[in-house]
Amino acid sequence: MSKVKMESYPAIIGGEKVNGKGTFEDLDPSTGQPFAEVARCGEAEINQAVEAAREAHEKTWRRTTPAERARVLHNIAELLRRDHEELARLESTDTGKPLTQTRADVAVAARYFEFYANTIESFYGDTIPTQQGVFAYTLREPFGVAAQIIPWNYPIQIGCRSVVPALATGNCCVMKPAEEAPLTPIKVGELALEAGLPPGVLNVVPGFGEEAGAPLSAHKGIDHLAFTGSLEVGQIVSRAAAENVIPVTLELGGKSPNVVFADADLDGAIPIVVNSIIQAAGQTCAAGSRLLVERRVHDEVLERVAERFKGIEIGPGLEDPDLGPIISEEQLERVDGYVQQGKGEAQLLAGGDRARGDRLGGGYFFEPTLFGGVSHSDRLAQEEVFGPVLVATPFDDPEEAAWMANATDYGLVAAVWTRDVSKAHHLAQEIRAGQVFVNTYGAGGGVELPFGGFKKSGHGREKGYEALYEYSQIKTVAIKYGK
Known part of the structure; x- marks a missing residue:
């Protein structure tokens, strides 16, 4: 041949x-x-x-x-x-x-x-x-x-x-x-x-x-x-x-949080939270890979995110799906390794496996994956997975939210979701990250906006x-x- x-x-x-x-x-x-x-x-x-x-x-x-x-x-x-x-x-x-x-x-x-x-x-x-x-x-x-x-x-x-x-x-x-x-x-x-x-x-x-x-x-x-x-x-x-x-x-690297308060516009927040982790199949330093949710709405938010994950279309990039493949077999195995370990440490709410099917052929596809009950000290919450894997943790007040947001070696991007302007300003000052967004995530390229990290996210x-x-x-x- x-x-x-x-x-x-x-x-x-x-x-x-x-x-x-x-x-x-x-x-x-x-x-x-x-x-x-x-x-x-x-x-x-x-x-x-x-x-x-x-x-x-x-x-x-x-x-x-x-x-x-x-x-x-x-x-x-x-x-x-x-x-x-x-x-x-x-x-x-x-x-x-x-x-x-x-x-x-x-x-x-x-x-x-x-x-x-x-x-x-x-x-x-x-x-x-x-x-x-x-x-x-x-x-x-x-x-x-x-x-x-x-x-x-x-x-x-x-x-x-x-x-x-x-x-x-x-x-x-x-x-x-x-x-x-x-x-x-x-x-x-x-x-x-x-x-x-x-x-x-x-x-x-x-x-x-x-x-x-x-x-x-x-x-x-x-x-x-x-x-x-x-x-x-x-x-x-x-x-x-x-x-x-x-x-x-x-x-x-990054381990960027979306911090969702109970007073947030959840209808507006949840689609963007989901997009921030499936963009580029989660293979971006600025991926919203941590979801910190005020306890009063924690279960509702996770349920809605999991439902969206289950409806995400997976396929080859040229078919313009919601979620494309991981870049290589090596990276796919790395993502899978984190997920398999996570299954023994946290609650799997969506995804969790390599995506297969006739349409996907021999490509490197992985399901969008959501874990709940993740401790801030868990490996899933601390290390950059670089795949469509989102980990969620509840918090009780703004001080705990800021502490959790900062509780990694990274500080690249963060987002705060709230209708309270004072709370937004307070969190923006307390979170140690190069970019902090309020009621949005990312900036569509953000050519005009200075970009870079705190801590081990670079300088x-x-x-x-x-x-x-x-x-x-x-x-x-x-x-x-x-x-």
């Missing part, structure tokens, strides 16, 4: 398509079958990409005006919108996410280019009043070569979230997408060249973590490093950055105007004049 010919996706280095030291197969998690061949980069390609970025930075990109950079960024946004459906379908096939979600991801990716194109021209330094006869001012300058290591759950959106402010501030980039879902970042690299981005300004180097990610994070030629992914890998990346004494932006901020500070360094100039 002849092998089906698959489309090939090269690396983008110095404006050229590069095959790397070989290729690897990219799997469709909805079927478990390979559908693309991707360039497999190693240390040689990483060196080549860093050199190309350095040359482009020194010769062209850092010398461009903000207006010139803005023009190119706008051009890329237009091409992303032109190819919107193609990119959404590619992202859906690569990640298994429902088409509705990947269409939104592509729209957000385009918005990153538009937002930073619009803001970079107003990103100024300051003048500083000082002693007589001295004129002092500050400049915001790029670091030089910025490296981005991108996860598989939101490849186009997080890729653009990390790369675009770096480009806007005059850095050149080497982006390493995850081996599980590298295709749309490669396409962004191709579209950037079509839009007029000079060769070498954005390089895309797909490959495995130990072969491409490790040498990139430890490379002495990079000046700034951004990583989004697990806590364990983030610690490795941090050590590599520390060795080279370069700044690092880390967005790591540094992406999105919004804050990202421009993250990707630039300040220089102070003082000039003495007169006698």
Whole structure:
């Protein structure tokens, strides 16, 4: 039987398509079958990409005006919108996410280019009043070569979230997408060249973590490093950055709570609570994976959530169901391991098993799962499962709710559901998280809203105007004049 010919996706280095030291197969998690061949980069390609970025930075990109950079960024946004459906379908096939979600991801990716194109021209330094006869001012300058290591759950959106402010501030980039879902970042690299981005300004180097990610994070030629992914890998990346004494932006795990008070609009809250854990099959650092409910409405809320879970449509991403597959067999087994342990520790209210059926074939599907009676100290309540698994715990008053919300090592996102404005403000101040939402969850991409974690959820901020500070360094100039 002849092998089906698959489309090939090269690396983008110095404006050229590069095959790397070989290729690897990219799997469709909805079927478990390979559908693309991707360039497999190693240390040689990483060196080549860093050199190309350095040359482009020194010769062209850092010398461009903000207006010139803005023009190119706008051009890329237009091409992303032109190819919107193609990119959404590619992202859906690569990640298994429902088409509705990947269409939104592509729209957000385009918005990153538009937002930073619009803001970079107003990103100024300051003048500083000082002693007589001295004129002092500050400049915001790029670091030089910025490296981005991108996860598989939101490849186009997080890729653009990390790369675009770096480009806007005059850095050149080497982006390493995850081996599980590298295709749309490669396409962004191709579209950037079509839009007029000079060769070498954005390089895309797909490959495995130990072969491409490790040498990139430890490379002495990079000046700034951004990583989004697990806590364990983030610690490795941090050590590599520390060795080279370069700044690092880390967005790591989360165990984010939805805190539901008895006075909340439950009809409005429950659909959003459910969506916050099934979005991307729960494979997002910002997933609403904990449900803290005031005891007076605890049973009602769990009953309604469980009923919704039972009605969720599961299927291949391209069929646009409510819930797509887990990214890989390895991740599916990890999720299942947490759930099977949880069955002996808490009350299973919905789901709890791998989803099977003729329609699902050999894909990596897992039922949306709800546990009640989970202690805040249980493994299910403390560790990031990264799947469609929601754990619920009751509380009695706002102080206990705030304590429970903070009772993990993570602090990325939280939501508070209440009609009481004073209570909302109080909880927003007490909860240690980078983003706190009230009567909503998430922000549809939230390009304008600074994003990042407290505690072991990471440090540094992406999105919004804050990202421009993250990707630039300040220089102070003082000039003495007169006698």
